[in-house]
Amino acid sequence: xTLTLLDISxxxxxxxxxxxxxxxxxxxxxHALLGMNGAGKSTLLHIAAGVYQxxxxxxxxxxxxxxxxxxxxxxxxxxxxxxxxxxxxxxPQLAVHENLTIGHLRQEKAIWFSKSANRARARALLQExxxxxxxxxxxxxxxxxxxxxxxIIRAVSNQARYLLLDEPTASxxxxxxxxxxELVQKLQxxxxxxxxxxxxxxxxxxxxxxxxxxxxxxxxxxxxxxxNLKLEDIIEAMTxxxxxxxxxxxxxxxxxxxxxxxxxxxNRSDDLGIKFEIRKGEIVTLFGLLGSGKxxxxxxxxxxxxxxxxxxxxxQVTIRNTRQAVEQGFAxxxxxxxxxxxxxxxDIRTHLALxxxxxxxxxxxxxxxQERIRSFAIRPDSPTYRVGRLSGGNQQKVAIAKWFAKxxxxxxxxxxxxxxxVSARETIFQMxxxxxxxxxxxxYLTAEPEEALRISDRVWTLVDGQIVSEIEAxxxxxxxxxxxxxxxxQRNGHR
Amino acid sequence: xxxxxxxRTVKPIHPLTSYLFRYGAVLIILGVIAFFSITxxxxxxxxxxxxxxxxISITTFLALGVTFSLVVDGFxxxxxxxxxxxxxxxxxxxxxxxxxxxxxxxxxxxxxxxxGLFNAFLVVKVKLPDLLATLxxxxxxxxxxxxxxxxxxxxxxxxxxxxxxxxxxxPSFLFIGQGEVLGIxxxxxxxxxxxxxxxxxxxxTTFGRHMYxxxxxxxxxxxxxxxxxxYRVLAYVISGLFAALGGIVLASRIGTGQVSAGxxxxxxxxxxxxxxxxxxxxxxxxxxxxxxxxxLIGVLLNGLTMMNVPYFAQDIIKGSILVLALTxxxxxxxxxx
Numbered sequence: 001x002t003l004t005l006l007d008i009s010x011x012x013x014x015x016x017x018x019x020x021x022x023x024x025x026x027x028x029x030x031h032a033l034l035g036m037n038g039a040g041k042s043t044l045l046h047i048a049a050g051v052y053q054x055x056x057x058x059x060x061x062x063x064x065x066x067x068x069x070x071x072x073x074x075x076x077x078x079x080x081x082x083x084x085x086x087x088x089x090x091x092p093q094l095a096v097h098e099n100l101t102i103g104h105l106r107q108e109k110a111i112w113f114s115k116s117a118n119r120a121r122a123r124a125l126l127q128e129x130x131x132x133x134x135x136x137x138x139x140x141x142x143x144x145x146x147x148x149x150x151x152i153i154r155a156v157s158n159q160a161r162y163l164l165l166d167e168p169t170a171s172x173x174x175x176x177x178x179x180x181x182e183l184v185q186k187l188q189x190x191x192x193x194x195x196x197x198x199x200x201x202x203x204x205x206x207x208x209x210x211x212x213x214x215x216x217x218x219x220x221x222x223x224x225x226x227x228n229l230k231l232e233d234i235i236e237a238m239t240x241x242x243x244x245x246x247x248x249x250x251x252x253x254x255x256x257x258x259x260x261x262x263x264x265x266x267n268r269s270d271d272l273g274i275k276f277e278i279r280k281g282e283i284v285t286l287f288g289l290l291g292s293g294k295x296x297x298x299x300x301x302x303x304x305x306x307x308x309x310x311x312x313x314x315x316q317v318t319i320r321n322t323r324q325a326v327e328q329g330f331a332x333x334x335x336x337x338x339x340x341x342x343x344x345x346x347d348i349r350t351h352l353a354l355x356x357x358x359x360x361x362x363x364x365x366x367x368x369x370q371e372r373i374r375s376f377a378i379r380p381d382s383p384t385y386r387v388g389r390l391s392g393g394n395q396q397k398v399a400i401a402k403w404f405a406k407x408x409x410x411x412x413x414x415x416x417x418x419x420x421x422v423s424a425r426e427t428i429f430q431m432x433x434x435x436x437x438x439x440x441x442x443x444y445l446t447a448e449p450e451e452a453l454r455i456s457d458r459v460w461t462l463v464d465g466q467i468v469s470e471i472e473a474x475x476x477x478x479x480x481x482x483x484x485x486x487x488x489x490q491r492n493g494h495r
Numbered sequence: 496x497x498x499x500x501x502x503r504t505v506k507p508i509h510p511l512t513s514y515l516f517r518y519g520a521v522l523i524i525l526g527v528i529a530f531f532s533i534t535x536x537x538x539x540x541x542x543x544x545x546x547x548x549x550x551i552s553i554t555t556f557l558a559l560g561v562t563f564s565l566v567v568d569g570f571x572x573x574x575x576x577x578x579x580x581x582x583x584x585x586x587x588x589x590x591x592x593x594x595x596x597x598x599x600x601x602x603x604x605x606x607x608x609x610x611g612l613f614n615a616f617l618v619v620k621v622k623l624p625d626l627l628a629t630l631x632x633x634x635x636x637x638x639x640x641x642x643x644x645x646x647x648x649x650x651x652x653x654x655x656x657x658x659x660x661x662x663x664x665x666p667s668f669l670f671i672g673q674g675e676v677l678g679i680x681x682x683x684x685x686x687x688x689x690x691x692x693x694x695x696x697x698x699x700t701t702f703g704r705h706m707y708x709x710x711x712x713x714x715x716x717x718x719x720x721x722x723x724x725x726y727r728v729l730a731y732v733i734s735g736l737f738a739a740l741g742g743i744v745l746a747s748r749i750g751t752g753q754v755s756a757g758x759x760x761x762x763x764x765x766x767x768x769x770x771x772x773x774x775x776x777x778x779x780x781x782x783x784x785x786x787x788x789x790x791l792i793g794v795l796l797n798g799l800t801m802m803n804v805p806y807f808a809q810d811i812i813k814g815s816i817l818v819l820a821l822t823x824x825x826x827x828x829x830x831x832x
Contacts, residue, residue: 302718304717304718321722322717322718322719322720323720323721323722325720326719326720327720330720332718334718339712339714339715340712340714340715340718341715341718342712342715343708343711343712343715344712345711345778345779346707346708346711350704350708353701354704354708354719355719356701357701358700358701359699359700359701360698360699360700360701360704402719403719
């Protein structure tokens with residue numbers, strides 16, 4: 001009854017992702033799949049779920065070879081994959097009971113559909129798994145947590161034997177996470193095999209029997225969870241030892257003036273509930289795992305949510321909307337570059353000249369664009385090239401460069417390296433550094449320790465929307481970073 | 496997932512096909528003009544071309560309004576009834592209230608601004624879908640001008656509440672729609688003037704650029720600090736203003752305040768703007784495109800009338816042309832995705 005992935009190798013074009021990885025999960029076992037981003041965890045899970053077909057290697061169930069050409073093939077063998085986007089499998093307009101029993105209804109092939117019988121059936125299912133939910137509610141009104149629980153219960157009621165979960169607790173709060181793991185435990189006792197990807201290591205330690213750590217597409221650790229296993233060992237396996245140390249040159253003692261200060265104001269309505277100071281030309285990394293509230297904080301600072309008061313260059317200002325944020329000297333490079341950062345149908349020149357005012361002088365703009373394209377190393381170097389046709393890295397360069405037709409005081413980067421290839425990364429890092437050298441204060445938000453190490457003057461760890469610790473660059477190592485973030489999550493969890 | 500997508504090979508498009516898609520709509524216009532010039536000797540005469548331009552001048556004002564709403568990724572279907580309202584307002588100011596030129600021009604324009612603001616309120620603040628909101632406003636505004644006139648047209652010497660109305664359509668007002676300067680109708684000159692102004696605003700100033708940015712990706716625009724809602728309000732107000740301008744020219748041309756005179760112009764205006772949208776295969780509303788779309792429709796109407804095609808059958812041909820133009824641009828592969 002074991003699901004085994006045997007000698008799996010996979011690549012995307014030239015990019016090798018997995019190399020001869022063997023991974024198996026037994027019924028009644030919770031198996032954690034760990035590793036840094038890009039280690040190949042998600043790819044392995046996608047292969048197990050039939051989303052990708054591996055280049056080499058086989059999938060066996062009970063020693064018998066199976067072929068998953070699609071997710072429905074995998075489902076037919078009882079393997080169910082729940083992505084982070086739980087909405088995908090649910091029909092938002094339909095009620096909870098209809099969503100829950102969709103599989104049963106299909107099997108029954110009944111023409112008549114009794115709502116009351118269906119409600120009763122759904123209620124019984126929800127009760128069995130301890131989810132308290134009104135079965136008549138349309139799914140679109142559920143919280144993420146409820147949708148997730150619903151998806152799992154539905155999978156189980158459809159005779160799933162293996163559950164593959166990709167960072168299921170990332171967006172859950174503590175109480176929800178506890179309840180979630182109660183459900184996981186219950187399913188485990190029922191004999192399901194569960195594979196779990198998570199970055200919250202203490203949760204893994206608490207609920208898993210087996211862990212596998214991937215690094216660079218190969219298995220580096222495979223063992224059962226017992227008292228001898230230390231968090232530090234796992235982190236070392238994930239990071240490959242203490243190789244990562246801060247790479248940015250620490251500046252001498254000269255203190256720059258504070259450029260942006262946000263303070264807690266007590267009980268006022270414009271209170272952000274967070275306080276910090278950033279100096280001129282300083283690069284501060286806000287390090288937080290998925291679901292730590294990074295993006296929310298960035299958006300709030302940029303005026304997308306409620307109004308708040310900040311002190312910029314010693315002057316108190318209130319920021320109510322994005323226009324005022326820009327007027328006060330903010331720049332924002334959003335996480336979802338394609339949707340929020342660029343206009344795919346417009347050319348590079350239009351982006352770079354976006355903050356120009358008055359009449360459009362084409363020749364002037366072209367000359368300006370050419371100069372910017374050169375200094376930011378944007379490829380191809382034609383100002384009339386449509387941004388939608390650029391590579392991800394070059395799109396990001398444009399998304400950043402569009403702000404700096406004039407100097408900005410504070411630039412917020414939200415996960416700027418998402419989906420960007422290695423060669424473009426370094427250029428973008430240098431771009432950010434040169435902006436800082438010109439006096440822009442940088443707030444860099446990331447969940448990637450490597451990036452924090454590369455770019456930071458200081459690192460703040462963010463947990464549940466709160467800055468819980470601060471590390472100076474000279475004290476910064478990758479292991480320290482991972483450990484702090486996780487410890488803080490854990491401490492908060494036990495409070 | 497991105498990595499997987501890029502692996503799919505893109506089939507190169509034959510350059511000729513690419514040109515056909517890009518300039519298909521332009522070719523249709525040229526083809527139509529060539530066809531009519533060959534089949535009819537009178538088509539390519541100065542007086543006929545003047546007639547065509549005169550005929551499209553009012554529609555073009557409405558179409559410009561629709562274009563502005565399209566630029567911010569909205570839609571204004573109320574322009575027809577706004578034109579009617581403006582016509583009635585101008586006629587009423589002249590005939591019923593004996594006003595001079597300035598007031599006669601101001602009142603309809605204020606009506607246009609009012610309708611635009613109301614549209615903007617519904618679309619931007621109440622967040623109704625643009626088509627439905629402006630459809631509702633279309634009914635409301637149409638009802639207002641019908642109620643005001645009790646369904647009767649306003650003309651010189653009509654029976655008013657206190658006997659015969661004594662106001663007149665003053666010559667300076669009639670000059671707008673009926674006069675000529677150097678052999679060119681004033682209405683056509685006005686049309687060209689406002690087409691030019693709209694072109695300069697949308698294509699040559701950063702305000703117009705920001706308006707396009709709002710329409711292209713409102714979220715990205717907001718995240719660049721562009722006041723998205725202000726631009727959307729502005730677009731609807733400009734749309735109302737252009738419709739009102741159309742109404743003024745219309746009142747001046749026919750010399751009476753016809754009830755619901757703008758209604759039949761709506762569809763031509765929308766069609767012009769959408770042909771312009773499809774033109775050059777850019778899927779981008781533009782002033783030049785709208786003008787060409789308007790010209791295409793004017794040429795068709797004129798040519799078909801000369802060929803004695805009954806007006807009710809002309810709609811079939813107009814519709815088919817719109818389908819053809821839109822098909823060309825929507826079939827064009829979106830390679831930038």
